[in-house]
Amino acid sequence: MPVRYDSVLDLIGDTPLVRIDPRVHGVADTELYAKLEMCNPFGSVKDRTAWNMASPEIRSAAARGHQVVELSSGNTAKALAIIAAVHGTTFKSVTNRMRIPEVRDMLLLLGAEIEELPGQSECLDPAETEEPLARFHRALVESGTGYLHTDQYFNPRNAQAHIDGTGEEIVRDLDGRCPDLFAACVGTAGSSAGVATVLRRVDPGVEVLGLVADKSDFIPGIRTIDEVSEVGLFRPETYHRIESVTAAEAIDGMVTLIRRCGILGGPTAGAAYVGAVRRLRALAKRSPARRTGVFIVCDRVEGYLGYIRQRRPDLFGRPPTAASVETVTTADLAGARTLDVGAARSWITAAGPLVVDLRGSFAFAAGHIPGSVNLPEEIFADLVRGGMPFGSERPVLLACPVGERSARYSALLTRLGHPDIRSLDGGIVAWRDAGAPLARGSR
């Protein structure tokens, strides 16, 4: 088996099929396999789709200076951006809304252009008939330059990539057999439709399970039951069943794959795993028999840390250190020394404390207490976690917008042993309201 390649694009496909330990999934007499599409070079199942759609025309498009465009807010955009770049042209992603900031940053890093369509109008105008897709096509025509629109939701080469690749590989790695159940999340419907086509050829009895996101939920990369109807490649007859998965279930499944199987898949992988296990368990209960299931691990977890943190902060729970403002108690606060504006002004003149402004640098530049230094709160918090940032020889006056954060820090630093640290009561707002002088910085 060669491990030397002429192009990174040759690495697309031939992904491994990995068995899930039965002690993890716990379904009797069942072999469950994960198809690790995250092992594609750009990190997702969409590498196959993107390359298969782009490959016939990308060289001539690039030679004419045409840009590649696609409606995508995720993995397809990422793969197309790289494919366009290595062929010497550019990529533009048009999207309703990038809901995963890491994806947006990754696309910008890859040199892609991103256009986000406007949000829904608040005062609906019944005379307006424009829809986002019409806007997209009009924008392409208006641009005046040529483009290569890969059209993933309608392009048959999307599903074909999985007929020629993903589906064939699964059958090959199961020694020519077909699994009893194939479970996949429905995004563009390309991978599920393509794999289902191959599996049915081998065994028309295979059960194909399509998984969609619960309607009130958001799982990146999966559509809801309504949204799948907007996809040209989606054919209800591809699936025996369409079931929905909640974001909470998807994340639970993902954590199981990560922590117990070492498979670092993202939330879609978790959704596919949960959906597959749920269905296999139901089948086993109804009629015990030896069964094999396969699900797809679409991509990797790293790009979704923010999404997961938002929904499951407990997974990231580190115990707060004693040197963190979160540990400040009401008793600590009661002991914090505060000064109103008048008292603070006299104290600044009399004792010459170091005045520390905890606001952001833009606000500091716009106006600050003369002679103060700016340590924005997020930086200051890091400093304090590392240890007491002030010597005990000099008193300190902390200031924040309204005096709330500065009081907490003053309480914390007093508890940590600083002899004279005080907080400006009412903050910079009170300082301004009292007509005390504010100095301007340069930007």
Add this chain to the structure above:
Amino acid sequence: MGCDPLYLDPRINGPLRMVLDQSELLAGLVDALGSPLNVVLPDQVAANVAAFRSVYARHRLRGTIYFANKASRSSALLRALAATEAGVDVASLNELRHALGSGFAPTRVLATGPKTEPFLWLAARSGASVHLDSLAELRGLIGIVEDFGLPPVRVVPRLCGFEHTGARVLTRPSRFGIEPAALGPVVDLLVARRDVVDCAGVGYHLDTSSLEEKAAALEACVVTLDDLRRGGLTPSTVDIGGGFGVTYLADVARWDRYTTALTEAVLGTRPPLTWQGHGYGLRAESGTIRGTLRLYPAARTDAAHTYLDRLLATPGPRLGRGLSTVLLENLVDLDIEPGRALLDQCGLTLARVAEVGYRAGQCLIRVEANRDDISFEAGGVLVDPLVLPRDPAREARPCQAYLVGNLSLEHDFLTHRLVALRHTPACGDLLAFVNTAGYFSDFSAGHALRQPVATTVAVAVSGAGTWRWCHDEQYWPTLGACP
């Protein structure tokens, strides 16, 4: 599940629920004053203002809550708002006159929208603030102040066309506001004529429910404010306009179920839910759904003050800090202009049932009102009316029907969808369309075909539980105070 009626029950809170329980009072009002009839609840506005103010308090912000007057013509609601701490945003000469006459001191009034010379004169003469949409408007205002020897006028330039970094966020072009390229000359004139105009801040209004677009605009305003301060002006507020929204439906799950069913009906995989295949913007092309559902997100969970709360917690794209922090740190006050959100749960519209008939196998309920009186559907809001039967003893039988109006026009449908009702109405019963006070009572009503335009009455309950009512024009905040 598929056979279960697709109810879209309205969200109804305390006071509005109490009014709906007064079926004799309501029936008597329609008998006396005719159908359609708008009923407003002025007492509710104070709670809505307080809900917004509590968000300010939580974020430790200051600023004015201006009611966007265009949402309703009601005098009662405006006078009730005048009795609260709220300001008012007026968008025509007559709205300005009405606001001044309803008890708003000029310092609580903001003149916005398309302006005429008399409108500018009255705003400047009385001492109201003026939103500026262009350099020409600023020149016109300066001319009026000079010609008539008026005191300096407080102005707020309205900005539009915000630039974004990173991803390019497309925003609908606006009819209003000053584009960044045109701002320079406006600022120069504001600085040069400080003796005549006092720049109090800057503002924007974006017609979008997208937090990201609004976050970028708000942050851009704070940055512009700093530029103005460096230019020697003393602006202190950012006015972020309105668009906070209202939750019209009681149940998100039912709304999700309804829109799924609608999609299926348009695809043809379930029986039609609408008149002649009307798709509310959706259509089927070879088994795939095309188009966009042109409906108001009536079951949103983050509307009104909770939307403001979320917006203030959203980080700005440039400075990376929460917007409330950005405002606080930069010593900027926040002004807002909610319209429908301040009128949430403040009114309903009653229509008498004229006929319950059948046509082409479908039930049609004709009411003594038309689609311009009850314009929920034109505004993209799908919500069921309540049936208030004349005879409370009549047995409740569910039905599915289209609601049609009193105009001799084919298109006079109040709903192009089958409405599921738990109670089949009879001729003479009332249909109550709930939560119409903001934009859905008098906004589009007209005199077409000489059909009557709705009378508006104000109702209030005394401490003893007695209901009082009066003509909208007769209401003053003292009504509730009287025994």
